[in-house]
Amino acid sequence: MFTRDEALELFRKYNKSESLYHHALSVEAVMMEAAERNGEDASYWGLVGMLHDIDWEMYPEEHCRKAPELLKEIGADDAFIHAVVSHGYGLVTDVKPELYMEKMLYTVDELTGLITATALMRPEKMKGISVKSIKKKWKDKSFAAGVNRDVIQQGAEMLGKDTAEIIQLAIDGMTKVAPELGLWPVEENT
Numbered sequence: 001m002f003t004r005d006e007a008l009e010l011f012r013k014y015n016k017s018e019s020l021y022h023h024a025l026s027v028e029a030v031m032m033e034a035a036e037r038n039g040e041d042a043s044y045w046g047l048v049g050m051l052h053d054i055d056w057e058m059y060p061e062e063h064c065r066k067a068p069e070l071l072k073e074i075g076a077d078d079a080f081i082h083a084v085v086s087h088g089y090g091l092v093t094d095v096k097p098e099l100y101m102e103k104m105l106y107t108v109d110e111l112t113g114l115i116t117a118t119a120l121m122r123p124e125k126m127k128g129i130s131v132k133s134i135k136k137k138w139k140d141k142s143f144a145a146g147v148n149r150d151v152i153q154q155g156a157e158m159l160g161k162d163t164a165e166i167i168q169l170a171i172d173g174m175t176k177v178a179p180e181l182g183l184w185p186v187e188e189n190t
């Protein structure tokens with residue numbers, strides 16, 4: 001298995017945007033949180049999270065189809081590649097999320113985007129952010145209109161979880177890396 005440093009190097013090779021980097025760190029953190037709660041391998045789940053959009057910036061037309069080739073550069077195996085590719089199920093691939101880990105990735109990908117957009121509107125950013133505040137923004141369809149709420153809903157159903165539970169999990173995971181995401185009040189960073 002490759003290391004986190006190798007994964008990060010690959011990510012940086014194919015992604016120059018800071019917002020995509022923050023998105024990768026967000027999904028990594030939430031996947032790790034989910035793994036820890038389920039007694040699973042947090043570093044493995046985290047790497048899947050970090051690299052899930054590896055082909056997005058440079059190959060948007062081939063999203064999830066270019067990824068296998070890029071991931072093989074660091075020796076990712078078929079299971080890892082399946083997990084990454086399955087997050088585009090119904091949108092850009094027909095590879096279905098089968099494992100609990102894959103269903104989690106599918107669900108939290110869009111959800112981290114909604115949480116980020118909500119946090120950016122608040123002076124306190126992620127600090128003290130609640131499930132209620134996310135739900136409110138979820139219902140406001142004009143807010144962060146690019147976030148596909150249906151995907152989050154479908155993902156939660158695949159997981160057999162209430163959306164509130166998944167939102168709380170995602171908040172908890174993202175809060176742990178909030179300063180690195182630029183989502184913590186500045187005076188709290190020192």
Ligand SMILES: [Fe+2]
Pocket residue numbers: 023027052053109110
């Ligand atoms: Fe993503």
